[in-house]
Amino acid sequence: MEHFQIAIDGPSGSGKSTLARSVARTLGILYLDTGAMYRACGLKALDLGIDPKDEPRISSMLENLRLDILFEQGSQRVILDGEDVTERIRMPGVSVAASDISSLRPVRERMVQMQRQIAGKRNVVLDGRDIGSYVLPSAPFKFFLTADPEERAKRRLEEMAVRGVIDLTFEAVLADLKYRDHQDSTRSFAPLVRTPDAIVIDTTSNTPEETLAQLLSYLPEEVRSGSGSGDAS
């Protein structure tokens, strides 16, 4: 196998990024978090006071948007117009803006082009909503993660607490998640969808280690042992 891609899709909080990060570490390959790219677009709209659903204004915003994804020792930095926004894109409010802006076709076309460029050159694991269905439809390994909404909201709340955000309620996080689930899976262009060739993993009662073991068990030995040309840089 010359280069291979692992696609991990699923709704918010299903455990995609935790899983993708540990898959990348285990196999010594690159991890591309595609949600971070939509978050950067959403953040720029918020910073400029533009409604992330206003397609004409967002289209002209895109003309002046410079997005660079850097990979440093296996971790991804997001550089927006020269500013490192890796931490800011995780703040509350950015999630919904990212979901809103990601439903616009010009935004998706620009991001998908970058994603394909990054994924074309090396072994890589990508997580998102449309990786297996649209970005890399011929990826040899596709997974679709699910988990109960309450469990996903609990995880998001814990993740935000680790980042120092403690003024969120469970109900607010759950509502935000349901809004994004609905919007991400009903938008007309490249929605969140499970393709028939994706392996479904329900992570509701799994530890991250169990989910990782489950995914690895579906990969052939040549991929697991890293005999394909690993490239984490």
Ligand code: DC
């Ligand atoms: O994975 P995340 O929560 O960081 O993603 C933020 C939003 O970006 C999500 O609500 C939908 C959008 N997104 C998308 O439309 N397609 C992707 N491949 C990844 C994210």
